[in-house]
Amino acid sequence: MQSTDRSLRGQVAVVGVGETDYFKRGESPDAEFKLALKAILRACENAGVSPKDVDGFASYSNDRSDPSKLAAALGCKELRFANMQWGGGGGGGSAAIGNAAAAIATGMADCVVVFRALAQGEFGRFGQGPRRNVIAGGMAHTVPYGLMSPAQMFAMKVQRFMHDFRVEQPALRSISLASYHHAQNNPRAVMYGRPLDEAKYDESRWIVEPFHLFDCCLENDGAAAMILVPAERAKDFANLPAYLLSAASGSHYRAGASVHNTPDYATSTFKTLAPRLFEVAGVQPADVDVLQSYENFTGGVLMSIVEHGFCEPDGCNEFFVKDRLLAPDGDLPLNTSGGNLAECYMHGLGLNVEAVRQLWGESTSQVADAQVSMVISGPMVTPVSCCIFGAEATL
Amino acid sequence: MSDSYLAPGLPQPMPSPDGLDQRYWEGLNDEQIYLQRCTDCGGWQWGPEWICHRCLSFDLGFEAVTPTGRIYSFERVWHSVHPALNEQGPYIVVLVELPQADNVRLVGNLLGDPHQEVPFGAEVEAVFEHHTDADTPFTLLQWRFA
Ligand SMILES: [Zn+2]
Numbered sequence: 001m002q003s004t005d006r007s008l009r010g011q012v013a014v015v016g017v018g019e020t021d022y023f024k025r026g027e028s029p030d031a032e033f034k035l036a037l038k039a040i041l042r043a044c045e046n047a048g049v050s051p052k053d054v055d056g057f058a059s060y061s062n063d064r065s066d067p068s069k070l071a072a073a074l075g076c077k078e079l080r081f082a083n084m085q086w087g088g089g090g091g092g093g094s095a096a097i098g099n100a101a102a103a104i105a106t107g108m109a110d111c112v113v114v115f116r117a118l119a120q121g122e123f124g125r126f127g128q129g130p131r132r133n134v135i136a137g138g139m140a141h142t143v144p145y146g147l148m149s150p151a152q153m154f155a156m157k158v159q160r161f162m163h164d165f166r167v168e169q170p171a172l173r174s175i176s177l178a179s180y181h182h183a184q185n186n187p188r189a190v191m192y193g194r195p196l197d198e199a200k201y202d203e204s205r206w207i208v209e210p211f212h213l214f215d216c217c218l219e220n221d222g223a224a225a226m227i228l229v230p231a232e233r234a235k236d237f238a239n240l241p242a243y244l245l246s247a248a249s250g251s252h253y254r255a256g257a258s259v260h261n262t263p264d265y266a267t268s269t270f271k272t273l274a275p276r277l278f279e280v281a282g283v284q285p286a287d288v289d290v291l292q293s294y295e296n297f298t299g300g301v302l303m304s305i306v307e308h309g310f311c312e313p314d315g316c317n318e319f320f321v322k323d324r325l326l327a328p329d330g331d332l333p334l335n336t337s338g339g340n341l342a343e344c345y346m347h348g349l350g351l352n353v354e355a356v357r358q359l360w361g362e363s364t365s366q367v368a369d370a371q372v373s374m375v376i377s378g379p380m381v382t383p384v385s386c387c388i389f390g391a392e393a394t395l
Numbered sequence: 396m397s398d399s400y401l402a403p404g405l406p407q408p409m410p411s412p413d414g415l416d417q418r419y420w421e422g423l424n425d426e427q428i429y430l431q432r433c434t435d436c437g438g439w440q441w442g443p444e445w446i447c448h449r450c451l452s453f454d455l456g457f458e459a460v461t462p463t464g465r466i467y468s469f470e471r472v473w474h475s476v477h478p479a480l481n482e483q484g485p486y487i488v489v490l491v492e493l494p495q496a497d498n499v500r501l502v503g504n505l506l507g508d509p510h511q512e513v514p515f516g517a518e519v520e521a522v523f524e525h526h527t528d529a530d531t532p533f534t535l536l537q538w539r540f541a
Contacts, residue, residue, distance in 0.1 A: 129477035130477075131406075131477075132406050133406060133407065134407050134408070136408070136411045137411045137416075138442055139406075140411070141416075141501075141502055144401075144405050145502055145504050145535065146401050146405065146472055146480060146483075146488060147470075148476060151474075152470065152488070155470040156468045156470050160515070205473065205474070206474070206485075207473060207474040208471065208472045208474065209470055209473070254448060257440075257442070258441075258442035259441060259500070259501070259502060260490050261440075261499060261500050266468070
């Protein structure tokens with residue numbers, strides 16, 4: 001049996017989403033675990049599901065809110081699935097959804113929450129270098145040279161990609177402008193009321209070339225959650241079902257080779273995933289109505305979009321113009337909530353929530369009649385992941 | 396030595412407790428670049444692993460390579476994420492590939508003007524930056540245009 005014969009396509013649906021308020025890093029009045037609880041309760045309420053009936057939890061990036069403790073705190077009748085996608089960064093966002101869906105499709109669980117909670121004030125920041133006196137292992141080969149933050153790790157890949165394909169800075173700028181443009185429609189966005197234009201981008205300081213300040217994601221506190229159920233139950237809930245058409249995770253040959261030694265280096269890590277994603281979903285890039293693509297840094301978005309086949313690598317300067325990326329009229333509306341750059345950095349799960357909202361017609365930057373809604377999670381790390389949601393008509 | 400490329404105060408490298416990269420760090424102290432090479436198939440690999448990813452032999456050794464390479468990628472860092480670098484100003488990190496060792500790559504700084512142009516593919520040679528006044532002396536592997 002081919003793996004595509006055992007496909008998840010259409011077997012599971014998202015029937016509820018929930019988010020806490022989003023805060024600047026360190027400004028959450030709630031502890032991280034409480035943020036997780038609040039987002040899960042909102043998702044349950046949104047779906048019309050009793051929290052007692054949740055029987056599984058899936059997360060990623062070493063989320064600290066333990067499923068057994070969540071189930072105990074919420075009084076869940078039974079815990080049947082407690083899953084963590086390995087790997088750091090936001091690479092596991094869509095994988096957690098795929099993992100939850102696999103459990104549901106195979107009868108291991110019936111109502112799974114996918115969630116991510118972050119309180120960087122409580123637990124420390126991502127974007128800072130280590131404060132130890134000595135360092136060993138892989139980081140000993142990078143940190144003493146001043147290569148230690150995510151921006152510094154990924155700029156090295158993007159620099160090489162931009163060199164190989166002659167990509168110019170305005171291509172990155174367009175991605176940033178699209179996120180900030182959409183955030184101005186979204187009162188939940190941390191950057192709501194703080195628009196960005198070309199001049200402000202160009203004048204902003206370098207973080208590390210080729211990333212200006214506005215090419216880099218926010219650091220935030222908050223939580224997001226989604227409720228997944230089997231497709232046959234999906235119409236029992238108030239929301240229109242957002243069916244999972246496909247989810248893929250993983251990485252290419254030796255993507256995890258240490259100290260920047262993966263053979264295929266200048267990549268978002270999606271080259272091997274994208275064909276599987278589209279094959280299972282039964283759609284082509286041209287069928288995608290709206291795309292949420294994880295912006296740790298704009299360069300990762302650009303490479304992700306190329307590697308999913310929306311654009312040829314040597315055509316980036318022509319493809320990445322702002323108008324193409326804007327809802328409602330662009331060819332490829334991108335990061336319609338404001339995304340990680342301008343809505344909130346919830347390790348990308350907010351992008352999956354937004355993808356579902358687009359199918360419900362509830363985005364603040366709505367694309368007309370969105371039927372196929374896609375998410376790309378966590379470029380340049382390993383493993384990465386991606387998924388496609390479809391409205392009922394796509395089944 | 397006092398005239399290191401980056402300001403002092405960053406975490407100091409030490410050999411990994413599992414011993415995997417000990418030969419590498421010892422080699423730098425002696426101004427040699429020792430990298431991992433498979434005794435069975437002759438393939439080079441970096442970072443060091445317990446097993447050869449080509450032939451799956453556990454019989455791995457270390458050999459010194461000619462201390463030259465070419466720039467595979469680079470970045471100019473402007474924003475400090477460590478207090479030791481708050482007054483540093485911009486600096487250049489390079490990813491150097493070694494054609495003489497199956498194109499394995501090493502990270503270092505590119506010595507010289509931090510504002511200089513950095514051509515991809517440019518030939519570079521190793522500079523061993525000794526930190527002899529550290530509690531446990533160590534050597535960093537830096538690069539300059541050949
Ligand atoms: Zn071998």
